[in-house]
Amino acid sequence: MPAFKSDQSLDKLYPKSNTTSSTDTTPAKPSTAQQFTGHIPIDKLEISYCRSSGPGGQHVNTTNTKVTVQLHLQSADWIPHETKLRLQELHKNSINKEGFWMIRSDKTRIQMMNVADCMDKIRCYITEASKPLYTPSIETLEKIRLNRERAAIRRLEQKRIRSVTKSSRRSVD
């Protein structure tokens, strides 16, 4: 018995699309050593759960809502090298001796949402670390140098004035 197909069936509305569910589970734009596209390979991460802190009575005492995502930074071939160095610098407090970067979250009461929060954090941190370092322009450097010079001149001027005031208070020998 052939399946019922009306004029609004999906193969008529979208003739170019494949109507069966995904057969290809590889991502369209995976992250590589050249560029971080925002895609994180989930099998390279290690997700563990533990109990959260804070108020909540029996529920917080018994449910594992805190999520820790571990990833080994140096062996991550999906993050560019320069980004890795910058991450090492920025998040040195979260990276342990073995080189594992630990990202934790106990933002919500639900474990699933805390996992999502960890993923969001990783993505944001890597994106931030991928951005080029701020190098001030020549005009800015010149402005800073001039400001410092003027400040020094002012400071010495004030010093001279103060000195005159103080010496005028001393008795004339």
Add this chain to the structure above:
Amino acid sequence: MSSPTEKALHLLRYLPRVSLNNLSPNPYFKKKTYKVGQYRPREKINKSNRERLRFWPVGYEGGRVPFYLKIPIEEYYKNHKYRRQYPPLTLFQLQLMIDNKAIDPEEPIDLTSLCNTNFYRIDPRFNHFGVHLTDEGCNEFRAKVNIEVQYAREPVIAAIERNGGVITAAYYDINSVIALHRPMDFFQKGEPIPKRMLPTEDAVEYYTDPKNRGYLADPQKVEEERQILAQKYGYKLPDHSRDPIMNIRKDPRQVFFGLEPGWVVNLRDRQILRPTDPDLNQYYRD
């Protein structure tokens, strides 16, 4: 014979017992009835500021709703009697139903399966257009299902997809809902299965959006959104190519799985009657 009184009393013996349903009103004692909108004299009982030469409170506008109360207008319940409603069903309840074998996860789940459990009920007379799957219990949800609901938010979609399932949001007009939520009662009517109507103007955007897994959305875009959601919530997407159950979907004009619109189900003789007229068949496919 005798006097009128005696004749009447003689009649009484053969007439039925006097009761409230064989009395007629006295034509000489008619109470005056006023039509709606017609002036009728009313008794003035209480005296207000008007009758006592006092000042009205600040902002009074002669009796109509004053400006400071009317603004801002909060129309939360405006036309609530005419708006569609979707009674909620939590993921926790769904998991419970599956664990108690009230629902078979090996078959596609739709509104009929949920209503057949008798644990979840809807009433189309109250403008209930289907089921709204909520995210309470999204963490405890572990079943792999192919489920069709009428409304579901992102965490619910993520909870179902991370367990390897499939969720679709589909629209049913009220006649289709009446048929779908109590199929046996509908078949007993002997009416042909209705052609499911397309969503109303305000609902089209929701049901054509791949983010909501709408049944009228582009399947290619739905796949892309599945990838995005898997990345957002941190799980790996399973491959559905080896699972034929996960690919079963209803046609947008179909109400029941396996049955076409226009068919008449005869429960008594255990038969299905199909229309033969080509025009009628074309109507049900338009």
